[in-house]
Amino acid sequence: MKKLLSIITILTLLMPHASYAKVDKDVNVAKVQAMLAELCYEPGIVDGAWGKKTETAVKAFFAKHYRKYDGNFDVSDANFILSAGASAKAFGSASVKKCLVVYSDRIGNSSNNEKIKQITQKVANNKIKQNKNNLSVSGIQIFKGRTQIPSDLPQQANDATISHYYKIGDNFLSYKNETYTIHPSLSPIEFSKSIEQHKIIDRELSKSAIFSYLYFDDGEVIYDALPPKGRYSMELNNSSYFQSHSMGKSITSYLIGHAICQGYIQGVNAKILDWPYMESTLYYGQPLINLLNMTAGDTHIIKSGEANFIKTGRNIHGNAPLIKAAQNPKELQNTSRNPDTKFKYSNLTADVLFNYLMFRVGEDFEKFIKEIYQEKIRIEYPVILAMNPIEGVSRHSSPSMKTRIKQGAGVYGISATRYDYLRIAKAILDDWNNDTCVGKYLKKIYDKRISTNERLGKWDSSDRRYGKTDFFFQSRNYAGQFYTDVKGLKDRFILVMIGANGQQIVIDMDGKKIIVINGAIEKYYDTYKLGYEPIKYGRIR
DSSP states (O other), rough: OOHHHHHHHHHHHHHHOOOOOOOTTTTOHHHHHHHHTTTTTOOOOSSOOOOOHHHHHHHHHHHTTTTOOSEEEOOHHHHHHHHHHHHHHHHTOOOOEEEEEEEETTTHHHHTTSSOOOOEEEEEEESSOOOOOBOOOOOOTTTTTTTSSOSSSSSSOOHHHHHHHHHHHHHTOOOGGGGGEEEESSSSSOOOOOOOOOHHHHHHHHSSEEEEEEETTTTEEEEOOOOOOSSSSSOOOTTTOOEEETTHHHHHHHHHHHHTTSSSSSOOBBBOSSSHHHGGSSTTBBHHHHHTOOOOOOOTOOOOOBBBBTOOOOSSSSSOHHHHTTTTTTTTTTTTOOOOOOOOOOOHHHHHEEEEEEHGGGGGGGHHHHHHIIIOOOSSSSSSEEEOOOTSOOOSSSOOOOHHHHTTTEEEEEEEEEHHHHHHHHHHHHHHOOOOOOOOOOHHHHHHHEEEEOOOOOOOOOTTTSSSOOOGGEEEEEEETTTETTTTTTOOOOOEEEETTTEEEEEETTTTTEEEEESSSSSOOOOOIIIIHHHHHHHHH
């Protein structure tokens, strides 16, 4: 009997653990367990089988790294743990104590009939060298809890760090629950080119925090530059994607112009009165122009320029659709407009605008958005719209557009290629100059522009503690999600699109010039030479 019990015990250890989650067959569970064990998350024995301890460790790791656990564990989840864990190990952030890793000899030898052996391995916390800037041996600087490089760095991040954070953003594009893809046009717009070289461009693309630079002048691309090959650990080319960040606010405004022209929205003065779950929020009853001009009065709900609700601390992106905030009395439910009607930059307002656009267009939204990008802008590569995830849906499953509209999953940001950003800008330029219905909308919001109440900087950046100025610090006014009235370009009709990490598009309506800059970090490239001079003088001087 004792011998039988012993055999049963061994067989029990050899059997897979009960399944607590749907685990992708391609996931190397043992590798994930080993990483979690080294980081002190205590996943149990490293045996390649998914069990309660492993799942608990995964949940704890995800919670600490601001990643949602949806009950499905796939290859991208595993890669996230392995890459983020490797960075954490490199910085020593998880090695305050020595953590025990317990292996089963089933790993690589499941047919072994000997009594299960447990092999212990102590993880030393003093093998990784760090320097005073918290750089790992690979040279990557990690900004804890961030998925992008902060905007307030006192010095430019190194190329390894820039590469690392670019890849994090690029990986996001594969998450179907958090994106919506618009396929390219069958006949994308082609650009005439008369490419010129300049030593300033060579310098900036070799040393500054910039990914891509394009200058379009009256029908031709004049400057076209990418970083030299080998500078970053990823290859950048015409098919590489760059996140718009807040440039997407301006693009949202442009889309709203189309919705007005197609009769889905009455006009910029139309009040938001027909949106059911916004009835108990501060936005209900306000004219659209208030939201477009960032005068909706929501800074008591979310601070200007930030992305977290003041009372709950929840980020408005990446965790749940807008309906969650609308039904939460600590976020948007039962709120009233702040009486301060001055310009206050609001990321939340921009999301509300995009979701109102989706709501008004309704069941035609997919057709509407595809027609604009495919038939008017005529993109060459897919454009990927950011979406807030629908709860209960796997990261790699696409919710229906009907569900997304109903719950308010829209986000103002997009990801696109460098030349597709130029195509978007050219469509705006053409609408303005051809005085189309959408062009009239752009002129109307321009006429209704308001002051940003910000002190303008100096173009030579002599008034800055560190870094260089950009168009944000040189624009006096704000016109329906575009910056306007650039210092030094008086009496020129110019619309500027600005996004975090140095994204800038400048459209000169009179001179028919466009600058498209996809940056890695804001304030760490020369906007004066790359942006201002071509618009002002026609070329870099």
